[in-house]
Amino acid sequence: MSDYEFYKDRSKKILSEKRFIHSVNVSVASEKLAVRYEADVDKAKIAGLLHDICKEMNEETLTKLLSEADFEIFNAFKGYPLKLYHGPAGAVYLQKEFGIDDKEILNAVCFHTTGHANMTTMEKIVFVADYISEERPFDNLSELQALALKNIDLVVLKKCETTIEKFKGTTIPVHPYTLDTYNDIKRPATKSQ
Ligand SMILES: [Fe+2]
Ligand SMILES: [Fe+2]
Numbered sequence: 001m002s003d004y005e006f007y008k009d010r011s012k013k014i015l016s017e018k019r020f021i022h023s024v025n026v027s028v029a030s031e032k033l034a035v036r037y038e039a040d041v042d043k044a045k046i047a048g049l050l051h052d053i054c055k056e057m058n059e060e061t062l063t064k065l066l067s068e069a070d071f072e073i074f075n076a077f078k079g080y081p082l083k084l085y086h087g088p089a090g091a092v093y094l095q096k097e098f099g100i101d102d103k104e105i106l107n108a109v110c111f112h113t114t115g116h117a118n119m120t121t122m123e124k125i126v127f128v129a130d131y132i133s134e135e136r137p138f139d140n141l142s143e144l145q146a147l148a149l150k151n152i153d154l155v156v157l158k159k160c161e162t163t164i165e166k167f168k169g170t171t172i173p174v175h176p177y178t179l180d181t182y183n184d185i186k187r188p189a190t191k192s193q
Contacts, residue, residue, distance in 0.1 A: 051109050
């Protein structure tokens, strides 16, 4: 059994059916993007498959896992909406419970919701794959999927814009890493115009 099949079996036991289907779809989208952007396809498939491994865990578990993340990550996420914890908590969990030590995979899981400045190709792949996975209810889903294969940065921006727009006028803060991601990609594009 390949690592991928092993992780698929294990995650199926942890996730709800809906979340498992989403995870497999994100894995498929990650694979396509990895081929296109010449990233490690096996790692992208695994990171996509496992990115939401902690999504359905309770507050106590998420808080405990986050407290085991490195100090910088812990500080960056602590106090922000609990919903955001599942990225860094997932990275800790996969290291502890799945024995995954690969930094490319762990960081792609850690930052799949917020992004951060200077994202690696692998991080962008999972960040975007999560946004364009096959079951997403967007009217323009096929356009977004095509755009991701043309210029992944433009879809990174769109995901950030969707998040910023969603919380506009609410009391929920946009995580600074999401704003960093947005500004980081926007800046060189603006400079070259
Ligand atoms: Fe997620
Ligand atoms: Fe997801």
